[in-house]
Amino acid sequence: MYSKGLKPLAIATVLTTAGALALVFFYAPLDADQGFVQKIFYVHVPMAIVALGGFVAGGIMAIKHLRSGDPSWDLRSYVAIHQSIILGVGVLITGSIWARASWGHWWVWDEPVLVSFLVVFLLYCVYYPLRFSIEDPDRQARYSSVFAITAGAFVPLNFVAVRLAEAYTHPRVLSQTGGSLPGEMRLTFLVSLLAMGLLFVTLWKLELTSKHASAQLRRLKRRLADRRPAAVA
Amino acid sequence: MIRTAATILRKDLRIELRVRESVPAMTLFTVTVYVLFHFGLDRDSLDGELASGVLWVTLLLASVIGVSRLYAAEREQGGVDGLLLAPIDRTALFLAKAGALLLFLVAVEIVAVPAFGLLLLGPGLGGALPELVVILALGNVGVAAVGALVGALAAETRARELTAPLLLLPLLVPLLISCAQATEPLLRPDQGPEDLGRWLGLLTLYDVVFVLLSVAVFDYLLED
Numbered sequence: 001m002y003s004k005g006l007k008p009l010a011i012a013t014v015l016t017t018a019g020a021l022a023l024v025f026f027y028a029p030l031d032a033d034q035g036f037v038q039k040i041f042y043v044h045v046p047m048a049i050v051a052l053g054g055f056v057a058g059g060i061m062a063i064k065h066l067r068s069g070d071p072s073w074d075l076r077s078y079v080a081i082h083q084s085i086i087l088g089v090g091v092l093i094t095g096s097i098w099a100r101a102s103w104g105h106w107w108v109w110d111e112p113v114l115v116s117f118l119v120v121f122l123l124y125c126v127y128y129p130l131r132f133s134i135e136d137p138d139r140q141a142r143y144s145s146v147f148a149i150t151a152g153a154f155v156p157l158n159f160v161a162v163r164l165a166e167a168y169t170h171p172r173v174l175s176q177t178g179g180s181l182p183g184e185m186r187l188t189f190l191v192s193l194l195a196m197g198l199l200f201v202t203l204w205k206l207e208l209t210s211k212h213a214s215a216q217l218r219r220l221k222r223r224l225a226d227r228r229p230a231a232v233a
Numbered sequence: 234m235i236r237t238a239a240t241i242l243r244k245d246l247r248i249e250l251r252v253r254e255s256v257p258a259m260t261l262f263t264v265t266v267y268v269l270f271h272f273g274l275d276r277d278s279l280d281g282e283l284a285s286g287v288l289w290v291t292l293l294l295a296s297v298i299g300v301s302r303l304y305a306a307e308r309e310q311g312g313v314d315g316l317l318l319a320p321i322d323r324t325a326l327f328l329a330k331a332g333a334l335l336l337f338l339v340a341v342e343i344v345a346v347p348a349f350g351l352l353l354l355g356p357g358l359g360g361a362l363p364e365l366v367v368i369l370a371l372g373n374v375g376v377a378a379v380g381a382l383v384g385a386l387a388a389e390t391r392a393r394e395l396t397a398p399l400l401l402l403p404l405l406v407p408l409l410i411s412c413a414q415a416t417e418p419l420l421r422p423d424q425g426p427e428d429l430g431r432w433l434g435l436l437t438l439y440d441v442v443f444v445l446l447s448v449a450v451f452d453y454l455l456e457d
Contacts, residue, residue: 066453123404129390130386130387130400133396143386143389145453146382146450147386149446149450150382150386153446154404154407157442158406158407161407161411162406165410
């Protein structure tokens, strides 16, 4: 049920990712100021946007779960948050490398986006201990959903707060919408963003398919185990 | 619903008055942390950024103690079942718990803030008091709303004493930013509010978002 459209989606992901890489290395101009190292921007920023989008999407799926009581929405929300956390590790590492290369420090506290991302990441890390320390599956789903909604609403609020705290000390070089990017860079950035988004959706569907399949396998095995003693008798 | 909430709140306050568990522990904790900061920073008196940071971090850490004990009676004595059997709105329980935490925080601050002025603060507290009371009041509302939700969320996990602070503290970061930034100019030697409106606005936004959010999702934590 989750595997529908997985194949074309995977093919589209491969093509877009390849296209994005080609654009990054052969088409986008070198940054006059930062040089080659600026290319990490095409990985770092899409990854961060997709991760934050994944967190918020996880919250929306959690709302659907609480509204409908359908546990499959909880599973969707869990997989989305799980993948966003993995992407989050990537965001923090690439951000750190970029900061080191262009500002000379591995970590910069006056970069509001980086700092808010760390706070959000720390909060979401608690999702695992919370989820897996509740044994009752129904309650686990409900509590995880409540967490996902709270944290999802927290994401934008936190960004506003951290940005305000730094607003007047650190001027932004690139605006968030890419408005100040030259055309070639913007195209490359948008294709990279699309590739990252497609990658996220493909992996999300793949993970759901595999979880669904292993649950079905368990169910079949259990039924088989139930039947065998009866046959012997 | 308000009447039910008031009844549960009265019950919590009566327990606290008889057992004297959370508030004395939280108050003692704040004074201990001041002593730790005195030695950790090796400073006899603080002002400005450092003072407001120390004050707010201490208060938020103390609130962790209150949050992890907030549902102790319900959990250990099976009070939740009693509340679930009663034909009452679940929101009433949230309001009562948030109210109890709010009053605990006020009680702690009545001692902890003057103690901070006495032990660590360089410039006097007197001139800054009216603004500080407003900031503390708005901060308390936010901590109470988030704390009552997180306490309920952590109450059912196996390692609840670990989960509650880990959930609570990142969620309080925006609150810490606005409270500490709003308090900072008040604690400088040349006192005077600065940018107060911006930070109080953010604080109010935080309070509204988390009160509404907690009321909306709290029901699902008790559905059994």
